[in-house]
Amino acid sequence: MINTSKIRKDFPILDKKILNQKDLIYFDTAASAQKPELVISEMDNFYRQNYSNVSRGIHTLSVESTFAFEEARVKVQKFINASSEKEIIFTKSATESINLIAQTFAEKNINEGDEIVLTTMEHHSNLIPWFLVRDKYKCTIKFADIDKNGHIDKEHFASLLNDKTKIVAITHLSNVFGTETNSEILKLCNDRNIPVLLDGCQSAAHLDIDVQKLGCDFYVFSGHKLYGPSGIGILYGKEEILEQLPPYQGGGGMIADVTLDSATFTGLPAKYEAGTPPIVEAFGLGVAIDYVTEIGMNNINNHETELTKTALNEMMDLDFVEIYGTSSDKNSIISFNLENIHSHEVASFLDVEGVAIRAGHHCCQPLMKKLNVNSTSRMSFGIYNTADEIKVFINAIKKCRDFFKK
């Protein structure tokens, strides 16, 4: 097990008092994780000691920045076990990573009448990029059904795959249900040689990721959900596929040779990193990866699934709580509603108690429609959360129910 009280000391924001009185209980890690001291101070220090633009300079600071930046790439590579650092592209966010693949993959591979397979529980960031492709290339999107726990219906999924299926893009861990996509789903795609994009936004911080074992062709995530800074995302893509795809954005750094008539592009990863990249952000993400690796992804996973079980059990005992997905393989995320109380009221009420949760559609409007709700509340856990915090939370939702009952 992990030493939570030690870990909590690493996160300066946990000292915060909400409204000057309540201890902060941060149950919104799925939206964005808080940052450990180490990440904050190393970035701070980097700006004070080593900062300059990367790749193009010869002077000392440029060397230091370039090496730190490329070292971060290798850290990411190892973290998800990619086979080469060329397969790691720095973007600004997972959303951008998905857009990059959607556009470039479609340009090369998708024609009118082709099919893309998603699920009904995808985040808008894994829906709209494909909608834009659908509009442009007149292809079809098919949506795999899910059950009430957020598990993809394997038979239905299999029935959607055919020779016209050009790519499958699915979440690895649902940001509403907290359930993990079964490896059999990926197997079905692998068997048919259909490329798979896994949206790893929620899995990267909670599971031990091995992109080669997973059998995905693309894997995307955001640094800010992995205890790293804002402003950085990752696109992993298999080298042999990325090499074949056209460029996305054009600009400095991705050019081999330019005349006024034409340009040739450099190889991976630079080809997809036009312009000055998020330098210090990449460095900071590298530090965050060191931090979680030191704790151990399996330890983190154990801690968080334990917390999830505890919370789930307590909540299931409360008759005024409706929970979306109650399967025991939930990880870090619980979505719920309190009877007859809108999620906004719950969120505001809990905020005053110091508990930060999220309320709304969680960028999953189609799923909300399917669940037949307008919105839900969502609590989500990180390495710094404790069973004691869950007690405070349970108490607070009881108070909330009472407050709005009268």
Add this chain to the structure above:
Amino acid sequence: MINTSKIRKDFPILDKKILNQKDLIYFDTAASAQKPELVISEMDNFYRQNYSNVSRGIHTLSVESTFAFEEARVKVQKFINASSEKEIIFTKSATESINLIAQTFAEKNINEGDEIVLTTMEHHSNLIPWFLVRDKYKCTIKFADIDKNGHIDKEHFASLLNDKTKIVAITHLSNVFGTETNSEILKLCNDRNIPVLLDGCQSAAHLDIDVQKLGCDFYVFSGHKLYGPSGIGILYGKEEILEQLPPYQGGGGMIADVTLDSATFTGLPAKYEAGTPPIVEAFGLGVAIDYVTEIGMNNINNHETELTKTALNEMMDLDFVEIYGTSSDKNSIISFNLENIHSHEVASFLDVEGVAIRAGHHCCQPLMKKLNVNSTSRMSFGIYNTADEIKVFINAIKKCRDFFKK
């Protein structure tokens, strides 16, 4: 005049000793500026006190982050005098800003046979995005000539404009010559109602910018060249134009309503900010803007043009120095070569002397071909530079010449 010795104390990196002995002389601000203490420590503090994801949450941290983020937008708006904060889009870099406009503008407005006008001195980041448009829409790009000082040839430029010209995209301040684009060039476009994109990467940190007076329809720059953090860029676009353009990237935050069949998008600026934006980076850029505004852009401009004059005069006296562009309206940037010495040698030599300059093609390969050089050295100034540093530099290039002469 500005108080340089006071300002220098604001930049922690200036205490750095290169190779443990030489004082750092940072003449590479055009590639990326160093960061003042204030920017570094405020971002640091933001992560410790106020960080969370923006826009979608109700809890206290989400409120604090959202308000800080939107406040930064207003700071940018005021800094460049845009008429509404809706016209300020946060991107990851100026390069992305240009790609965004190139793609969306072309999708709506450019057809086969249409024309785009650039100049021969554009940075790759203002060339390649248009090359990608050219490839896709089979339009033509015309290149305005420049003279040896980097001034656009007004007559030639005028002769390129016609009814097929859909957009003009030009640098505001050349990153090789340091010369500013004449307002008459913009006037020519305005008179014909041709939209103009100004690449403000080099001007934002050196000139007092008023996008309305300038008469540009789009203005882009990067935070990292304006003493702000890496990972943030700005796109300014006139509201009535941006409103008409299609979305660029799709994802969370830019959606009004989604079903599995279709999506509607929110208004500006969210429409162009899919996914979690560079939150702390935007905040940090706001701090940087406060910092330079406090010093005063006109004071900064005076200081830097003064330095440029000093350096130019000294360098013109040296017969082994070839300077690219010697006009007196140069600002902050001097490109040069030492006779028979490759720019790499100069950069490595100066690095050992503590002087950081840039060597290479400066992402302007077509211009290098035009100048008939393989590469140049480039020195560039920021608010922290001094005339004394120029003395050290002049001395160092003399030593460099001697070293390679033997």
Add this chain to the structure above:
Amino acid sequence: MNDLLKELYQEIILDHGQEPRNFGTCENHNKSADGHNPLCGDKVHLSFYLDENDIINDIKFSGEGCAISIASASLMTEKLKGMKLSEAQSIFNDFTKLVKGDADTLEILNDEDSLYALKGVEAFPMRVKCATLAWHTFKSAVENK
């Protein structure tokens, strides 16, 4: 119980939130609009009849949302019914200031007014959008041809 919450959820808010007045669609309307808070999915539909003297006759709303947005819509319809358009627009401005914490600068509304019940929103900046959803919808209905 916390004072801020008591301020936010006054009796009248909970009442209007649970039993909104003027709920539905005006049979006879010449102005209408849909409002929508993309951050949470809350929705409101507003319709009213603006007569030849620019008086807001019948006005109704429907939709789903939190207590604040529903109560605000309900209170708004009560307030605006029978009012001259120009006055309604001034109230729009005042109301926006009120919930944003600028109560000192109001021009028409005073603390006797039922809309004052929403003053508690000022302590919850992320709820301002909830409180003003109906009002923005009103504004777009006015602007719609």
Add this chain to the structure above:
Amino acid sequence: MNDLLKELYQEIILDHGQEPRNFGTCENHNKSADGHNPLCGDKVHLSFYLDENDIINDIKFSGEGCAISIASASLMTEKLKGMKLSEAQSIFNDFTKLVKGDADTLEILNDEDSLYALKGVEAFPMRVKCATLAWHTFKSAVENK
């Protein structure tokens, strides 16, 4: 003058940088490639004749670049001429290590070797690309059909 610079720009480097050996194109070649450093625009063209015993016969290069890249190309051609391909490839590995500061792990090269003149590059990591440009071009020439 600084020691690092003296290390970097040894007599032999300046000499080969200014007067490169084997400059030009082999009339009779069956292998060639273009190399290019996109960061600065330096270019090299390499051609050689690989005979039926996998011996590198004639080898020449042309191009523009800094003293380090030109001297490195010049020294490389001197070194490789007459050498067996497999041995050249081992030297490629050794040379890469040498300029990256891993001189301790070399397998073939020793400090008597002329290529050792480029060891000074290790103190200038951004110049490694200059020093290895010709070698990478050699590698792609080998891989080209």
